Amino acid sequence: MLHTIIKRNSYQDSVNLMLLTNYISALEGVMQASIMMGTPANKDIMCNSGLYTDELEPAGANDMCIVIDTETHSGLDDILVAVDSFLSDQSVNSSQSSTESVRSWERALKENPHANLAIISVPGQYAAAEADKALDYGLHAFIFSDNVPVEEELSLKRKAHDKGLLVMGPDCGTGVISGVPLAFANRVKAGNIGIVGASGTGIQEVTTLIDRMGGGISHAIGTGGRDLSEGVGAITMLDSIRGLAHNEQTEVIVIISKPPSETVREKVVSQLQGLPKPVVTLFLGEKPSGHEGNVYEAYTLEEAAMIAIDLAKGAAVQPLYSMPIDVPKTALNPGQTSIQGLYAGGTLAAEAAMLIADALQLKDGLIHEAGYVLRSNGHVIVDLGDDMYTQGKPHPMIDPATRIQHIEKAAQDPATAVILFDVVLGYGGHDDVAGVLAPAIEKAAAKAKTEGRNLYFVAALCGTHQDPQSYAEQKRKLEQAGVVVKESNNQAVRTVLAMMQLVLEDVPKTHRPAAKTVPEMFSASAAIEALLAGKPSVINVGLRKFTESITASGAPAIQYDWRPIAGGSVKMQHILNQLKDYRFTS
Template sequence: MLHTIIKKNSYQDSINLMLLTNAVSSMDGLNKVQIMMATPSNKDIFKDAGLHTEELEAAESNDMAIVIDTENESKVDEVLEKVDQYLKDQSISNSGSGLETVRTWDRAKNTLPNANMAMISVPGQYAAEEADKALDMGLHVFLFSDNVPMEDEVRLKKKAHEKGLLVMGPDCGTGILDGVPMAFANVVNKGKIGIVGASGTGIQEVSTIIDRMGEGVSHAIGTGGRDLKDPVGAITMMDGIRALENHNQTDIIAIISKPPAKEVRNEVVELLHSLSKPVVTIFLGEKPEQHEGNVYQAYTLAETAKIAVDLAKGNEIKEDYNAGDYAVEGTELQEGQTGIKGLFSGGTLASEAAVLISDALGLGSAITNEDGYVLKRDGHEVVDLGDDKYTQGKPHPMIDPETRAKFIAQAAEDEKTGVILLDFVLGYGSHEDMASALLPSIEKAVNHAKTQGRKLHVVASVCGTKNDPQDYEGHINRLKDAGIIVKDNNNEAVRTALNIVGLELKDEVKKHVEAEAPQKTFDLTASEQINAFVNEKPRVINVGLKSFTEALINNGASVVQYDWRPIAGGNEKMRKILSLLK
């Protein structure tokens, strides 16, 4: 039986409500429960979950909706008690943080008059409007929000470029600005390697390897995953490159991208050949055969980091950074047990794994993302569990282990599975101890396979640094103690998994050749606002997820919290009318 409770004008951010739903779902006597704001898109999620009711339909976007499926009516009061206590605890926690909180843009700007950036994490349908306001106030924009239409992204980035500002995003999950981690990012030492990345966990993997190798990062400018698509044309990436070219504290530049549009990629590379600084590039899906002039071309994220570190240290660049001993003793796989199941929380790490496995299978290194699977071939599966398909109404797998636990169980049921391949991504925003959270599911899967007469191998990498909020070494030790093969990075983990099932990669030995003269002349200057931005500490108006302020405050940034609420209570028609009246 369905029970609906509507809390009028009780706005909470989506991550809080997802975590609250998970906490309540563990209660006995409930068939299902879902807690979300009653937006039109969320009502569709309720419908898909079989939790749609008439009371829900009447609720408005600024109302919190709780729908409970239970045969025991007394459980409804228990759920409400737990919800109220959770919200009370949140309120106490927020009031004790010392963070100044405001309710309007004007108050935010008055409170932090020298703000230079807005960090926006509101629901996607409102994000472009808030980004517009920030740009009109002369602020650079870090746009974490996803589900922003492509035409809005193009418009915002063109507007920003004309104003001499940066729009990082939408769907920009990671950045590091002058040592300050943004959103899902790691605590990385400052140094002379600058990164511009059209990928979140790609930036995390490269920056953490750089840190662990003893070097540091000046800035890691995220662009959002669509920046190198044809309609956008790499507006943010190219402005970010110019920023680092003119930044005195940056000596080396690293470029990270998921598979780009060919013409856009070529335009970016032409710009790179015009720079005075050496550059390392990785365009996932490409398998480069040589380095050209000042542009060093990597095949893997680890190779990208290692070349950048050698350039920073003045070391000779090696012909092959991917060679190594990936053999595992005592594999003891059954006949037909040849499949690798890559279950990733990081989208770029999933893409890298898919590229390497596809290459080892002789299928080439080009990949496509279909229905959340980055690769699904011959018993091998690589899935990006952070894909929209798996996060509708659920927390991201970096935050919550539930979705990945289900996939681990399914992988153990498949008789073809020889290896389960996992990533553990640490840093701000991520789960406080994902190793401990997933180990029961991993151990259950390994034991289940054992009862079926199969040996199931688990290979993992941990993306993090010793200064992250989580315990990096502790994570590794907990995994190793549980019998998991832990490698230093994703590239090594994938190659180890390939070795276990009898596959290997043939790497290119890269020579260094002179580059042809650029066909175009580029203006390499950066705007006055961008130059100032990369030479100062971030001063941030945080619009949306309050949890993002922890990393900002802990790392020396000035911040004011804009406690955002939907205009007109989320009534779309009224919101448009009010917007036109301004």
């Protein structure tokens, strides 16, 4: 029985609503629940999930839509009380925050006149317009929002390039500027290694490994996953490389990306070979055989970090980076033949799939279908951060509920031998993900035991000892639950491969001079050099929790509590923006 409640003019950000949905869904008597703002896209999601009702039709983008599927009418009043209580707690937390908030761009710029960076985390259909405003105000834009059309991304990045600004994203999960964490990022020590990466967890893995190996980060610039596509042409990556090349704090540059098109790759590598600084490249999915000139090619995220550390110390780069793996003894039934990888981080999932595909000598390698990045010979790697798993739900790094469901399902399969997963710490993520996952892991292992099977769990723990979650405590909780914990994704995957009697061969790399002459160097823009010269001054447009990590790092930030204008109509907003531009230029 579906019940619909519309709360007029009660805008909440998407993370709060997703957490509220999970909270209400767990209440007794609730079979299913969906709580979203009344945008057309959200109504489509409700329709596809079987939770659409006619009462939703007049709801607008500023109206909170609550649809609850219950067995009876009884208990509905208690559920609504729980909704109001949750929202009241969020309101109290916001009012107690020391962060100043505003409700317009004009006010934000008045309160923070020296702002040079805007973080955009509004719903995807509105993100490009807000980023465009940021560029007009002379701010670099960090677009956390996803579901932005590639045509709008290209337009924004071309405009930013012409203005000497950076557009990081869309779908940019991670950044670190002068020690200030942006979005999902870790607290890392300062140092001389600068990173440009297309991904979120790829940057997190490399920066945290460098930190724990004793090195430090100058900057980590995210570009978004499509930047190195043929259609976008690496606009942000190339401008970021120029910025790091002229940044005094940066002595070594690391590039992280899935394989780009051949023409884009050639353009990027050509610029790298013209730099006066050494560079480490990781094009995930490629297995390089050697280094060329000042460009050192890595196979895994861990190898990229290890090469960068040696270069930062002035040490020689080794032909082979490998380490002994402590492999636990296993006792598996003959039918237990599969690895089940349940990842929150997309790049970590892709790296795991790459290594397993290499060990299996698969010709096809990685796939991208229905949330899977590998599905072969019974082995599965799932990216639980994929859009198909996060529509209307929190990202698994924020809320582990989806991953727990997949752990339960994988554990029931008698073919499952090992469940492989990542635990990513840092700002933006869950406060105690190990503490939430541990009971589910213990329960799954115990149930398998009663069925005559030993079920093994191996985790890659990504984080630093400075992160808001305690690295040591998270590791202890996982190990107490019987999990084999490794300090890199590479080590975790290789451990699982060894447990399954699979071999992954590494080949020593050669080093040859650069084949091409050094191209003409381009200078970085004054605005990019200024951004990298010190802590950013931020206007945070959207998710409030991103502001908290910025101010905790000593950087100035204003919280812009964004709301859709014009009833949420993108077309009407476009018209209003054109009228505003006309007024300013007339």
